[in-house]
Amino acid sequence: MRTPLVSTQSQTVTFGLESPSRWIHFIILAALLALVPIAGPAQAPESSDERPRLENPSLALVFDPRDGSLAAVTNRLTGERHDVAAQAFLLYTDQGEISPATAPLAATASIENGIRFTYRHPSAAIELDYRLHPEHHFVEKIIRLKNESDEPILIQEIIAERFRFTPAFAEVYAHDDGTDWRCPINVFLRTRKGGLFTGVENPYFEMIVPGAWQATRLDLRFAPRWILHPGETFEAEPSFLGAYRNEGIYFFKELQPFAYMSNQQIIMDWGEVWAMQEFLRDIMPPKELPYPDYYMRANAVNYFTNLGRARGTEEKPFGKDREWWPPHSHAPWEPAMTEAGKHYIDMLKKQGNIDSIDWGTIWLGHAGWLRESPDEYLERLGTDWDIEPNPHWLELIRYGQQQGFGVGIMDEGGARDYLKYEDHWKVKDKSGKPIQGVAQLEGYMGRNCWANPEFANWWVDIVSKTIDEYDVPIWGTDAGSIWWVPFDPPLECYDPDHGHPVGECAYYAWRNIMNASAELVRRHPDCVLRNAGGMHRGYPWVLRDWIEYHGYLDPVAQGEGGTVNDNIRFQGWHARNLRFIPGYKSGGGLRTDDPYGMAYGAFTHMTHSDHGEAEMVPPVGVTDPAEQQRHVDFFRKWAQWADDNVQFMRVRRDILxxxxxxxxxxxxxxxxxxxxxxxxxxxxxxxxxxxxxxxxxxxxxxxxxxxxxxxxxxxxxxxxxxxxxxxxxxxxxxxxxxxxxxxxxxxxxxxxxxxxxxxxxxxxAFHDAADVRERFGDDIRLPPSARPADED
Known part of the structure; x- marks a missing residue:
């Protein structure tokens, strides 16, 4: 497993130049940029070999020994070299500009797989690391600032990258996630042979490029508004610069209408897509799962939902006459649910190939999803979180553990109204009053401030305590805390005692969520985190310590004549090829209840990831014993196949x-x-x-x-x-x-x-330029590799 290059305590960088609801701006500012100074091309020493350099089979990088800036980059996959005039770093603070002009280079040293430049400023020490792994096709750049003064430093804005390239690129394409929010992912610097990709590993960065298609100049920046206290160190999330080669085959969208999906066409060379997918796999390698092979959990929510649908009908599931079924799948635990749950455990034991069970209730059986707990039990618990488990829930999960099943527990992250009657952690408006929760379905969203590290640390502690006490192998967070589609409350808080600047504080919430996730993984290496909902606008970067993302919408039938499984493949295709989320960050599984047959549903899920959930096998509606056995035999066969071939499920390329x-x-x-x-x-x-x-x-x-x-x-x-x-x-x-x-x-x-x-x-399986023009017409604009020179 790859060692992380960035401290888990330094998940920084944000974008806060305008309203926090605007997540990326692609700004064409040729005239404005002409006024912004940049260092001229570096003069090479008499021998170019004296300049610091990093290289591997994909990239060669040369640095200016005077200030540590990038001086040249060669894409070894295409043989193309670009001279670079770059700004090594530039921070705007309340104490003025911090850059090599005000913080001269003091030392240069080799580090593992990289090089470090150290700078001295009257108020701070700065380190600039470049890391190029021998097998990677990208370099990461990390800016680190330590406050050595006696006063706080407010880091208002960071210019992570300022490049001027010679020769110019044929085209610059700023890529987003393909949704209505245009969440930033990266920038492709295109040539006819391939090109470079760059960006910042966060959902906030802003790009400025001169010219709609060609560029010699590119800025990447973000505004953390970070208060750096004396003695503290701020480490920005890495920027990155990678190489790729064109393949001459093209990704495009069918522009099917679907909630939250942008109807703007996106055409990329598949070489670009595969390069970014490989980059995300390298910085987010597969997690070690709590069970070997293809980790499979059962989803009791769907089991109880199916029982609920059968309520009141003449035909009782499994030939039973008792009223087991609860009113809905997410609910406080009741004795009838325990009885039904034990029957479910017995069936899973017979079915086999199941490692753990997600029961779907919230916080030890006390509440339904985003619903107030009975008598406000959870809402009235104090900061000591002295929670007693619902006894009916506890009886069930102990029975399951005796049968060899791990217990999956869920919460709603920051959405639950923790400490409902205490104001000190609540999001405050400009008048200092707590902001009310946001209505959602039949429940609510709490408004505790995730930008406040005290609240975030407290949440980590109560989750950690529960994982320890109940030996939890998988923790699910549903509704998250921020970036929850379709609700996206403003990330503004005006409480001066929360540890963040008053007003817009999106970065602080982002950092606290990243640090909270990393801390839970550090404390509990045998427990994994799955995102059951929320955090959508943070994809893909927010998933670093999670094994599972959640689609923008729960699956529905895909168009006329389609099934839910068709929609699962549709949403997965968008996640992998537009957001570049690795397949193993998805939830697959096995289900045999598709109307097109057992294999159609099972293979849809199984090929989705290296882990997932299994629906009940046989499905509730299958009552014939011979047909039930056929479902069970099919499930066992392909569950064993998934165990034997799990390494292939971790790699996927979409075709057709x-x-x-x-x-x-x-x-x-x-x-x-x-x-x-x-x-x-x-x-x-x-x-x-x-x-x-x-x-x-x-x-x-x-x-x-x-x-x-x-x-x-x-x-x-x-x-x-x-x-x-x-x-x-x-x-x-x-x-x-x-x-x-x-x-x-x-x-x-x-x-x-x-x-x-x-x-x-x-x-x-793949389409060349002629195919794309035939599909969309001759006026469709293709990447430079497919265009005559006179089109640029």
Whole structure:
């Protein structure tokens, strides 16, 4: 596992130049930038070898020995070099500008996988680290400032990067997450061969670039408004600069209408997408899960929901006559729920392959989701949080632990109205009065101030205490505290005693959430965190210490004729390819209740991640014993398959385009010279997939490959394919096809038996420029690699 490059106590940087509800501004300010000074090109020493440098197979970086600024960068993937005139760092503070002009370079030293420049200022010591891992295609830059004066320093704004490139790039594309909020992700500096990507590892940075398409100049900045007390150190989140190579195939959206999704077209070279996905995987590697192999938890919420739907009907689940079912799935625990829960545990024990159970209630069985607890029990607890468990809940989870199941516990982060009648941690308005909670469904959102470190530290302590006491392997936070779609209350607080500047304080909330997450992981290495809702605008950066994100909307049927599982693939496609969230930061699982068959639902979830939740198997509505056993046998088989192949589920490349009900979609899971393909057909007619057998699907080694069915014809041959050949595979309507890829000389290689796809419409796994123009018209603007020079 990769060692973090940044202290978990230094999750800093924010954007607060305007209203906190505006999360990124792409500003074209050529005239204004012309007025902003920047250091001229550095003069190289007599021997260029004397200049400090970092290099690996992807990047070569040269630095100015006078001030530590970047002087040249070479993309070794394309062979392109750019001379750079850069600002090493620039901080605007209440004590004036801090930069190499006011804080001269004092020392240069090698550090592990990097170089450190140290500067001296009358009030502060500054360190600037560049880190380039031998196997990474990007460099990270970390600014660190220690206050050595007797007075606080207010860090108002940080210029993380100020570049001037020669030659200019063909195009600069500021990439956001593809939603209506345009949350910042990164900036692509494009050439015809590939280019560089850059940004800051936070959701607040602002980009300034001169010119709509070409740029020699680029600024990245953010405004932390951070109060640095004497003796304290501020460490900014890293900025990054990476290299990529174009592939000549293009990502685009189908522009399907969906809540929160922007209808603005985004076209990227898949080389750009894969470079950013690899970058996120490197800075957020997979967490060690509390159970080996493919970690599977059961979701009792859906179990109780299904029981609730059956209430009042003549047909009782499992042939029972008792009224087990609660009024809703998230509720304070009652004796009937304990009885039903024990029956559920017994079924899961028989079903097998389940590690833990999420019960869906809040805080030890005392409340429903965002609902006031009975008699305001939770709301009236003091800061000592001397909480007694609901005895009916405790009886159930102890029974489950005796049967070998871990217990999953949930809370609502900052959304619950903790300490309801105490004002000292509440968000305050300009008059000093607590701001009222925000109505949500049948409940409320509390308004304790997450920008206040005292509250954040207290929350960590009460969660930590509960994890210890009940041996919790997975903690879920639902509704989060900030960035919760569809509600996004202003992150402003005017309490002068909260430890943040009065007014806009989004950065402080951000840092406290990041530090709280890291601290829980540090204290409890055997417990993982999952985000069951909220924090959406912090993606992907907020997920560093979490194993699971939450979609912008709970899944619904995907368009006309589509299913919930089609929508799960649709939302996952957006998360991976627009927000670049690693697949293992998602929640997969196994379910056998899709209307298109057991495999359609199970493979949708299983290919989503390296862990997840299982619906009840067999589903509640399946009452025939033979059919029940068929569901159980299918689940056991593929749960074991997921255990055996979990490493392939951690790598995924989407193929065949954005999931939609009119054409195929799918995924490739390949490592080296082997892997798997999954292709889904949500449509009403059979279609064929055309898939290149090469590095585009992740096959980086080998020249010949044996391809076989693993579903529906287990082990049946497809054929032997040479590298760069095109696989054509038919997929029936409302079905999924799964294939294995192995080296052709591996044991069990099959004879050539290529399937017949004559008469079927063919969907390509990837599209070149001609395909995109045919799809959207000749006026569509493509990246520079697909444009004649006179278009720029």
């Amino acid at each position: 385009g954005e999931p939609r009900t009119s054409k195929l979609d799918g995924s490739a899971h390949c490592i080296g010279d082997r892997g798997f393909l999954f292709v889904f057909n949500p449509g009403r007619r059979a279609r064929a997939a055309e898939i290149p057998i090469n590095h585009w699907i992740g096959l980086t080694e080998g020249d010949a490959f044996t391809i076989s069915y693993i579903y529906p014809d287990d082990g049946g041959p497809v054929g032997v394919y040479q590298r760069d050949e095109r696989l054509l595979i038919p997929v029936p309507s409302h079905e999924v096809v799964a294939l294995s890829i192995q080296p052709a000389d591996a044991e069990g290689s099959s004879p050539d038996a290529r399937p017949d796809v004559s008469g079927l419409p063919v969907d390509k």
